[in-house]
Amino acid sequence: MGAPVTKATNYRVAPEVTRALGLEHGLTDGEYDRVVEHLGRTPTFEELGVFSVMWSEHCSYKSSRVHLGRFPTTGPRVLQGPGENAGGIDIGGGMAAIFKIESHNHPSYIEPYQGAATGVGGILRDVFTMGARPIANMNSLRFGRADHEKTPFLLGGVVAGVGGYGNSVGVATVGGEAHFDAGYDGNILVNAFTLGIVAHDKIFRASAAGIGNPILYVGSKTGRDGIHGASLLASSEFKEESEQMKPTVQVGDPFTENLLIEACLEAMAGDDIVAIQDMGAAGLTSSSVEMASRGGVGICLDLDKIPLRDESVTPYEMLLSESQERMVVVAKQGREDNLREIFERWGLDCVPVGIVTDDGRFRATYRGEEVASIPVDALTDAAPAYNRPIAAPDKPAGEALDLGAIKEPTDLTATLTRLLASPNLCSRAWIHEQYDCYVGANTLVRPGGDAAVVRVRETGGGLAMTTDCNSRYVELDPYIGAQHAMAEAVRNIAVTGGRAAAMSDCLNFGNPEKPEVMWQFSRAIDGMSEACNFFGTPVVSGNVSFYNDTLGASIPPTPVIAMVGLVKDARTTATIAIEKPDQIVVLLGSGEPELNASEYLSVVHGCTGDRPPALDLEAERQLAELCARVIERGHVSTAHDLADGGLAIAIAEMCIAGPGIGCDIDITVADRFDTALFGESGARVLMAIDADGIDSVETEAAELGVAMTRLGSTGGTRLRIAAQGAMLVDAAVNDLHEAWSTALPKIAAGA
Amino acid sequence: MKWGVLHFPGSNDERDTIYALESVLGYHARLLWHGDRNLADCDAIVLPGGFSYGDYLRCGALARFSPVMEAVADFAKSGGPVLGICNGFQVLCEAGLLPGALVQNRGLKFRCVPATLTVENNTTAFTLGYEDGAQAVIPIKHGEGCYVADQSTLAEIQDHGQIVFRYTSNPNGSIDDIAGVCNREGNVVGLMPHPEHAVDPLTGVTDGQPLFRSVDQWKQAA
Amino acid sequence: MDFVARVYVVPKPAILDPQGKAVETSLHSLGYEEVGDVRLGKYIEVKLSGDGAAGVEARVEEMCRRLLANEVIEDYRFDVETA
Amino acid sequence: MDFVARVYVVPKPAILDPQGKAVETSLHSLGYEEVGDVRLGKYIEVKLSGDGAAGVEARVEEMCRRLLANEVIEDYRFDVETA
């Protein structure tokens, strides 16, 4: 003990550490033994807290690590693969794109506004920590049934939170996705993505170095928020009691984040910083431990120096707090004042709280007492890793489809209208109109189409980005389903004129202790890995979210793909909108529509089928190349891929997105009308092309071996779809627009 | 012409405004820090959009006390052209340099959509370049853009031609569809829509260009 | 001496209060039919020190006028208590 | 009988209150150095009818829990008066 302290100023609370307390902290018996072994003694209370968060599923990836190694993570463009705060790729002109997607599922279910908001805040920090200025956000959302009683509250809160944070912090939210499915009734998904750009030689890595270098604490003060928040919440099943974990709720302060971005970027532009890292899940502990581990050094923290919101915060709480908008900086010795000057000008705290040491230990002192001293290794490399049992489910998901029992609707116009107003196909405008998509002055293709495209001024080109996952497909076949998600992402990028370059992923799954969940997980990774190799799109960052279970039921497996592509020239992009009459409408690609697993089957007939549509990766690749080429060359500026809802939905969306111009098309129907109109498949794209551009597209298509069919032309104000002369659909674009655009506001209002 | 663009903590569109002014429109433009007490010989001042001081308490309420705002008030009084965009408009209202106030959208939600405006007064420093009654498409993006004023203020600004822009289709519940107003002299203008995001053909429409160009005419006439 | 000032800021009656209206509608739809008008304002708790209540009140009045309320759209009142 | 309920909702003490913090900083820079902690919450005035204060209070309590406050991050209190 150091100098005698009075009780009023010493807030160390240190209950006796026992195995039972270890178990309460979420450690298993075996893990507790290993803790004792690593230390050669019983841990202190603070050390127990540190082990429990560092070894949590969320921080240690203990169930997923053995599988993630299968992802291809290298390639000619990769500047930074997984392992840092975010991944990075070369985008030409000496510039890099830094990006990552991350989950904030459980916090968003407990408090949707703050959960979503702090999710956005966290992913932004992961990106600007690397030295990159964030220029685009996306969000991938899953809610329960549209008519579930909690859905309006959760939807409203999450969207307001994403917008509330992103708009205020000043980064454009340019895209995302939102789906409704009963499988998420008790466990919604909120995945947030950020992309930033930085010059190659300005990329920062969070690796502590330089024995004796000071460690600075920057940003908001530490409070009690989120003790065991993200880490433990995301590391166990969701139970009724979880809703009681209210002290774990974190509140975001986008204003401080905005200042933090500017101040950090300014500080990183100088030469005073060795490493910088945000305090994310498990706060101060995991940020310092990770920096120490990457640099192969030790870190010693003086907890008396931590800026506190409330003086009674204990050392245990300081180590575990997940208060937002905080960073840890390793400064060069003697440069602290330069840094303090910058941060203070932005109104931010910047205080030395420790030093880099050579003993390879994570140490923390409080009031002259050492409250923690742990080998860094024990917390990182030597953290538990489990090869959990894997078993395919006894019976396959879904039920075999008996097409004979699926009655074809008599009024296909009514069916189309109904589908356009269904929860998963209706307009997302209610969502993205709550997001500022203009700020930054770089948004070339705004939300509402396929991928979003953002300009890169330094290169004159652009970056296309999209998030995708059809979890029904994945549930029916995790391998093919995950590949469909990738193919759709590649297609979404291609139809805006980009070429998919690399990706991040957020693997949202159920309880990994269930062998069937691990089977889904492992199969999805295999499928994605194969597709990554095939498309040449390595995984540069990502996140795993397990334990998405409520009351024993797992969510549908949801490996969300966040794909980033390069657009050569900011002046040549395409959108889905039909802007002109008298253009020729063509269908490219040879995917054969199927009813199995389609949105139509689920909405109109209430069943799912038993497998996703067939997938042809080679066809996808050729089709994507064709789209990028013809758009790049300026032959085409209207293109849209076919995904959920099939051909009829896609063409309707193209009419709706423009000024109201209709089109007349005639399709060849082999079998059933509903299959032709609403069946789903991979590898199909629609384009509307000027008459004088059609030959060029035809030539390119022939060269790449992509089938091209002329379907009809644009014009008038009605969408007409005929098959071999018989009119199947005949609707005013205005009416379709009305059905499509009013559906989501009704869901949000609980109407 | 040299433009000064204020930078409060929490401003978001200040760099976009500089980009619009310099790279698209070819003016000189510079950032002015909220703690500065002079305007560095700028010929026109923009208060940009964003969330100054987090927009905590009320939008624009905390920014109006920044040291730089005293200089802006003097500049405005001496007839210098001052433009408040979105949050900048809110700051000007809070500072009493423009009449009225902005409150939460009637729909209670942030809205980011293109809005069509009618130019109601084309004699101000920022509208000389528009035809009288011209329409312009300029995006809005705000949660608190509902313009309010009491009856007497409303009558007064109506009588003095201080209503500068109206929405053709009201997106936020503003009284009388008001999207922008000016002071009596017409040198201080505030509007909720974002003209700086309506100048570059690559990112959308260009209907915001005349707004900035108007200042050239205003200066010449002065 | 330590005081706490409690400041209540409400939209002026002439100013529409869409948030209050929304709360009212929600309360009705939750079955609280006895509810009439709802107004939604701000509640600000300020801890401060001073020599006596009168002096503190004068200061708080000034804070309200300068910062805490915007008299174009809001009314305010407050009370001061020793903490 | 007509009543008015005044509901005060404030962020829980352990929860970050960035608004309150910002107001605090602003008051300091305006020269109110005597100001300590500031918390910013909501003030809700609900007009309602009922047979007696006790019944009305029970109803208001329920409204607070169900709608007016978010107990995950906020505390509330209220008083009821005849209007």
Ligand SMILES: Nc1ncnc2c1ncn2[C@@H]1O[C@H](COP(=O)(O)OP(=O)(O)O)[C@@H](O)[C@H]1O
């Ligand atoms: N949560 C969201 N946030 C922002 N934009 C969204 C969101 N959900 C959907 N969008 C936008 O709506 C459009 C349609 O989305 P989606 O149907 O998922 O496209 P696709 O089928 O091409 O993947 C896209 O532009 C998408 O970015």
Ligand SMILES: [Mg+2]
């Ligand atoms: Mg698409």
